[in-house]
Amino acid sequence: MKQPTLKIYTRSFCGDCQSLKQFLKDHQVSFQQFELDHDSEKEEEMKALTGNRIVPTLVFTSSRLFKKKTEILTGFEQNKETIKKLLEIDG
Numbered sequence: 204m205k206q207p208t209l210k211i212y213t214r215s216f217c218g219d220c221q222s223l224k225q226f227l228k229d230h231q232v233s234f235q236q237f238e239l240d241h242d243s244e245k246e247e248e249m250k251a252l253t254g255n256r257i258v259p260t261l262v263f264t265s266s267r268l269f270k271k272k273t274e275i276l277t278g279f280e281q282n283k284e285t286i287k288k289l290l291e292i293d294g
Contacts, residue, residue: 207265
């Protein structure tokens with residue numbers, strides 16, 4: 204099964220965000236990153252998706268037979284097992 208596309212919304216001073224980025228790099232996961240420190244447009248986009256301004260926010264999008272599924276997670280450490288499952292990462 205193909206991995207979902209992944210967008211992450213982060214801030215430079217966020218420790219959980221830095222841990223997430225390192226985790227994704229360590230597992231060779233492709234992702235599109237939006238650093239919100241100076242990007243109010245992307246921050247509003249994230250707020251529209253989640254209803255809050257909490258980072259990191261992960262947006263997984265997968266497609267199957269003309270169906271698009273989006274899953275949104277907020278936070279890294281508390282969602283680590285779910286992230287591994289969505290990205291099909293063992294261990």
